[in-house]
Amino acid sequence: MHTLSRDSVKRLLAPQPGPCLSLYQTTHRTHPDNAGDIITYKNLVRRLGEALSQRAPAAEQSDLLAPLHRLAEDHEFWRYTLDGLAILLAPDFLRVYALPRPVPNLAIVADTWHIKPLLRHAQTVDHFQVLCLTRDKLWLCEGNRHEMYEMEPAPQVPRTIEDALGDQLTAPYLKVSTRGPGPTGGPGATVRHGHGDKSDELDIDIPRFFRVADRAVHEYHSRPGGLPLILAALPKYQAIFRKLSNNPLLMPEGIEIDPGSLNMEGLRARAWTAVVPHYHRETRALLERFRARHGTGLATDDLREMARAATSGRVQTLLVDADRQIPGRIDVHEGTIDLADNPSASGANDLLDDLAEIVLRRDGDVFVIPGDIMPSGTGVAALLRY
Template sequence: MPATLTRQTLKELLAVKQTPCLSLFQPTHRSFPEREQDPIRYKHLVRQLEDALKAQGYGDTTELLKPFKALVDSVDFWNFNRDGLAIFGAPGYFQIFRLPRPVPELAVANDRMHVKPLLRIAQSSDRYQILAVTLEAITLYEGNRDGISEVQLVEGVPKTIQDALGHDLTEKTQSGFPQGYSRASERGDSMQLEAGGAGRQAEVDRDRERFFREIDRAVLEHYSRPSGLPLILAGLPEHQAVFRRLTHNEHLLPTGIENDPSLMKPDQLREKSWAVMQPVYLKRLSGFIDQYGESHGQGLATDQIEEIGHSIVEGRVATLLVEAERAIPGQTDPSQGKAMPASEQSANTPDLLDELTVWAFEHGGDVVVVPKERMPTQTGVAALYRY
């Protein structure tokens, strides 16, 4: 099953020491007939990996490439495309990420994983999740300003009320408790409430609360805390009220989508969710931009690339702002924090912004990808210092 893109999964990728490390990136398509070309392009990229391994002197690569090649003819795999695909392999290691944004086609065989495109996506400020709740089931989505995709829930996250409550779920034919008695009959009241009365309604309400508690716990544990993404609740107003009273999820936004999500088309859900998320996104970006202006005046921020490189490896950079979609070719040396723009470039010349992003991540700094129109500097990068 594809992994969730989080800081922890990125750290795990960077920690892989077995060589060779294989990294494959590919834009993919959600709908037919565009997605028909995706496995063909993928097969071509796998062949590039194989050629790169041979050129580097590796002998038998059958086992190393076996999991890559197994996906070529997997109909189920290609039926669940998002906008991009990233696959990583090494001896004894294989991991897949489905991405919410397109990535350039790339096949790299090296002594470490090529994670830069993932870092840019993972640190984008417009990502969020949607928890769509009804009385019967839930659906989790992840998205950004451009689109949303359903998240395939991991084991341990109940999809339906039956999954969550099992045999403790009140039967539809009984009047109250699982034993078949209503509260009134247990008290010996002369006027008992039959099926559909207040006794049964109390049990339905109790089941709903238990279901929502289980969902809240599982989503928080498996998705919200690992990803750190804002969570938007979609559900009827009465369900919103109950869920918000019970939740412990600190990532849940105070504003939700007060509609029955089962009756909404994906485009409607995306439109309404972005209307909720956009003010949060803009406020967060404004906070970083304001902080940069204040810190720069105090000598605690800079936009000079070479200075930023040295500061990152010294552990001084708390937050790195990187301009989205921009590339600056240059020369780098991570051991010395050297990052200098290059007057000449070739196909192998590294992108300084990608290099600085990786360095900041490895040294414990936060990275925020900022749209060009909101970037506070002209150099494509800005650093906020710890001291």
């Protein structure tokens, strides 16, 4: 299972040798609702095979579909599904995402992946990262209002005080062991062997560790991802870290508790409470920017004008109604749109999702926000570069 983030969705836009297979399915968390999930999945795989038969020889079809058939027999996997499933497959490439919200059942074979259902899960203004910090260890989590997971830190990010300081550690830290994993999946309680009479506040190694950690987290996570960072640490470590941090994305609101004492859901709930003021500020700022520019030529909520602007790379920021779909197609070369009468019409996509994908491919930002606060009635609004 892979984790879904804004950066991972953007990476999926890169060219990929085809054919590219996209499978989306609504799944269920508990029995008996999940009893039919495997049957639905096998039917979707069968539909992929039928579509693939028109594009690839039999031997290539068999090799490409083999991972999907193996997954159908993985009963442990099907015991722990969430509300949705996304699978993207190509030669020598497989990504499986468990999603916290349902998605339409889709089986698509094309030259590129069908990533539009993922945009709503990854391109929202409520995402954040949590830096879990103790006196000698750190771990990172990423999430939103609905879910959170532990991230794999970049190799350059030290996970322990030993990683950060190496042989420059002072005597009290030379031997450290851990009593098993903590409730969030991070490190558990720390046991020290040796002697030393310096208090936490006076220990020079803690600030040195925190300074190295701050630089690495900023360089390899905050700056590339652009997400707000919430610090989860005891109050005394909050004070030390904040005094030396140069990370502009570190939020003033933190979680003042030993992060190892919380399970993942408890950590997510506290993180969301901390990020809510930021979420409301950011959302208000986006809406105010749109209203200030509307009528000046630098903002639009007209769908046809927006399609032309998006395909020419003029859209800087796109706001999309999370609750709206508009069936049709966009000609990415001409910037024209063809509206369809209903979502099931032949060749029809969701125009809002198509717009979002086009904007992302041209280095714009996409924010999916609740429909009741959208600044327009068209389901979409855009801030233009020029």
